[in-house]
Amino acid sequence: MLPGSLTRRIGAAARRFAAEHAGAFSLEAAAGGQPPLLRCGGQVLNGDFAPIDRFTEQTGVRATVFARQGEDFVRIATSVRKQDGERAIGTLLDRSHPAYRALLAGRPYAGYATVFGRQNMTRYDPVRDAAGQVVGVLYVGLDVSGIPALGAAARLALSVVAAQYAVGALAWLLLPPLQPAWLAVSVALPLIVAALVYALAQRGITGPVAEGCAAAQRIAAGDLTTQMHVSRRDEVGQMLQAINGIGVGLTGLVSQVRQGAEGLRVATREIAEGNGDLANRTEQQAGEVNAAASALEQLTATVSQNAGHAQQVNGLMATVSRTSAQSSEAVDRVVATMTEMRDDAHRIRDIIGIIDSIAFQTNILALNAAVEAARAGEQGRGFAVVASEVRALAQRSSGAAREIRTLISASVDRADAGGGLVDAARVSMQGISGSISEVTRLIEGIATASGQQSSGIEGIHHSVERIEQMTQQNAALVEEAAAAALRMREQAAGLADATAKFKTAG
Incomplete structure (x- = not known):
C-alpha cells in the first residue's frame, strides 16, 4: 500500500x-x-x-x-x-x-x-x-x-522504467517508424528520461534528504523544536524519523539537564546559605563551649573548695559533738547533785519540824511547871524561875525553828525549780546532741557528694574540652563544605549556560 x-x-x-x-x-x-x-x-x-x-x-x-x-x-x-x-x-x-x-x-x-x-x-x-x-x-x-515498504532504490528504478516506457509509448504513437523525426526522438529520448529521473530523484530522495539535513542543522544549532512530517516508510523515511527521534531525545535530555541544573543551582544556593548559617552558629557554639569550659573550670574550683570547707565543717561538728556530749555529762552530774541537795533539804525540813514540835511540847511543859510552882507558893518560886527560863528558851527555839523552816522551805522550792530547769537543760542538751549528730551526718553526706560532684564536673570539663576541639574541627569542615558548595554552584551556572543555547518546546 x-x-x-x-x-x-x-x-x-x-x-x-x-x-x-x-x-x-x-x-x-x-x-x-x-x-x-x-x-x-x-x-x-x-x-x-x-x-x-x-x-x-x-x-x-x-x-x-x-x-x-x-x-x-x-x-x-x-x-x-x-x-x-x-x-x-x-x-x-x-x-x-x-x-x-x-x-x-x-x-x-x-x-x-x-x-x-x-x-x-x-x-x-x-x-x-x-x-x-x-x-x-x-x-x-x-x-x-x-505491509512491505519499497526502498528508495526500488522507487527510483520503478520511476525510471515507468518514465522510459511512457516516453517511448508516446513517441511510438505520435511518430511513424523510420522517419527523420523518429531519429531525433531517439536521440532526445535518453535526455528526456534523464531529466525525468533527475526530477523524480529530486522529489523522492534529494528533497527529503535536504529537508533532513536542514532539520539536522537546526537541531545542531540548538533548535530542538524541529520536527518533520514523515509519511513514508522507506530508508529516507526511516532517516527522517530517526532525525525526529534525535530531536525528541535531545529535548528530553536537555530538559532533564536544565531541571537538574536548576535543582542543583537551588540546592547549592540553599547549601551555601545553610553552610553560612551553620558556620556562624558553629563559631557561636565554639564561643559558648569555650565559655562553658571556663565556667566549668571555675565551678570545679568552687566545688573543690566547697568540698574542703565541708570537710572542715565536718571536723568542727565532730568537736562540737564531743563538747556537747561532755556538756550533757556535766548537766547529768549537776542534775544528780541538785537531786541530792533537794533530798537533803527535804530531810532538813523534816528535822526542823521535829525540833519545832519539841519546842512546842517544851513550852507546854514549862507552862505547866510554872502553874505548879505558883501553887507551891514560896517553895516553888525557884522552880518557877527555872520554868520561866525554860519556857522562854523553848519559845526562842520554836521561833528559830520556824525561821529555819521558812528558809529551808524556800531553799527546797528553789531546789525544786532548779531541778526542773536542770531537767529541761538536760532534755535540751540531748536534743542538741541529736541535732548535732544529724548535722554531722548531713555534712558528711555533703562532703561525700561534693567530692563526687567535683569528680563528675572534672569529667564534664574534659568532655567539654573534647567538644570544643570537635567544634573547631566542624567549623573547618563547614568552611570547606561552603567552598565546595560555591564551586558546585558555579559549575551548575556553567551547565545552565551550556544548555541555554538549546531551544525546546515550552
Missing part, C-alpha cells in the same frame, strides 16, 4: 472517530491516585471500551482515548493491545514519542510511529475543554508492520 493511500485512510478514520466524540470535553480529578475522569458531552469515557471496539471492527483501525494527567497523557479507553495481548489501559504516552511535544503544544501529529513494538501509521488529535486547555487526545492507528 502506497503512503498516500495510508495517509488518506488514517485521515478518514481520524475524522470519523472525532465525529463520534463531538461533545464538549471536561476533565475531573480522581481520588486515590486514579487517572482523571475525561467526559465528552457529560459521559465518562474512562473504561468505555464498547464504542472503541466497535469502531475498530468496522474500520480495521485501532483507536485510543487519552486523558491528560499533569504533563503526561494516560490511556483511559483503547483497543490497542500490548505485546502480551492485554489491553493497554492505564499506560502513558512515552515522552520520547514524536507526538508528545506537539500534543503538549496543542498541535496534532500524523505520521509513522512505533506503538508497543508495532509500526503504525498514526494520527493524534488533541481535544480541549471550554477554557481552551488540552485535556485529552484522540488517537487512531493502522498497523503497517506486515
Whole structure:
C-alpha cells in the first residue's frame, strides 16, 4: 500500500472517530491516585471500551482515548493491545514519542510511529475543554508492520522504467517508424528520461534528504523544536524519523539537564546559605563551649573548695559533738547533785519540824511547871524561875525553828525549780546532741557528694574540652563544605549556560 493511500485512510478514520466524540470535553480529578475522569458531552469515557471496539471492527483501525494527567497523557479507553495481548489501559504516552511535544503544544501529529513494538501509521488529535486547555487526545492507528515498504532504490528504478516506457509509448504513437523525426526522438529520448529521473530523484530522495539535513542543522544549532512530517516508510523515511527521534531525545535530555541544573543551582544556593548559617552558629557554639569550659573550670574550683570547707565543717561538728556530749555529762552530774541537795533539804525540813514540835511540847511543859510552882507558893518560886527560863528558851527555839523552816522551805522550792530547769537543760542538751549528730551526718553526706560532684564536673570539663576541639574541627569542615558548595554552584551556572543555547518546546 502506497503512503498516500495510508495517509488518506488514517485521515478518514481520524475524522470519523472525532465525529463520534463531538461533545464538549471536561476533565475531573480522581481520588486515590486514579487517572482523571475525561467526559465528552457529560459521559465518562474512562473504561468505555464498547464504542472503541466497535469502531475498530468496522474500520480495521485501532483507536485510543487519552486523558491528560499533569504533563503526561494516560490511556483511559483503547483497543490497542500490548505485546502480551492485554489491553493497554492505564499506560502513558512515552515522552520520547514524536507526538508528545506537539500534543503538549496543542498541535496534532500524523505520521509513522512505533506503538508497543508495532509500526503504525498514526494520527493524534488533541481535544480541549471550554477554557481552551488540552485535556485529552484522540488517537487512531493502522498497523503497517506486515505491509512491505519499497526502498528508495526500488522507487527510483520503478520511476525510471515507468518514465522510459511512457516516453517511448508516446513517441511510438505520435511518430511513424523510420522517419527523420523518429531519429531525433531517439536521440532526445535518453535526455528526456534523464531529466525525468533527475526530477523524480529530486522529489523522492534529494528533497527529503535536504529537508533532513536542514532539520539536522537546526537541531545542531540548538533548535530542538524541529520536527518533520514523515509519511513514508522507506530508508529516507526511516532517516527522517530517526532525525525526529534525535530531536525528541535531545529535548528530553536537555530538559532533564536544565531541571537538574536548576535543582542543583537551588540546592547549592540553599547549601551555601545553610553552610553560612551553620558556620556562624558553629563559631557561636565554639564561643559558648569555650565559655562553658571556663565556667566549668571555675565551678570545679568552687566545688573543690566547697568540698574542703565541708570537710572542715565536718571536723568542727565532730568537736562540737564531743563538747556537747561532755556538756550533757556535766548537766547529768549537776542534775544528780541538785537531786541530792533537794533530798537533803527535804530531810532538813523534816528535822526542823521535829525540833519545832519539841519546842512546842517544851513550852507546854514549862507552862505547866510554872502553874505548879505558883501553887507551891514560896517553895516553888525557884522552880518557877527555872520554868520561866525554860519556857522562854523553848519559845526562842520554836521561833528559830520556824525561821529555819521558812528558809529551808524556800531553799527546797528553789531546789525544786532548779531541778526542773536542770531537767529541761538536760532534755535540751540531748536534743542538741541529736541535732548535732544529724548535722554531722548531713555534712558528711555533703562532703561525700561534693567530692563526687567535683569528680563528675572534672569529667564534664574534659568532655567539654573534647567538644570544643570537635567544634573547631566542624567549623573547618563547614568552611570547606561552603567552598565546595560555591564551586558546585558555579559549575551548575556553567551547565545552565551550556544548555541555554538549546531551544525546546515550552
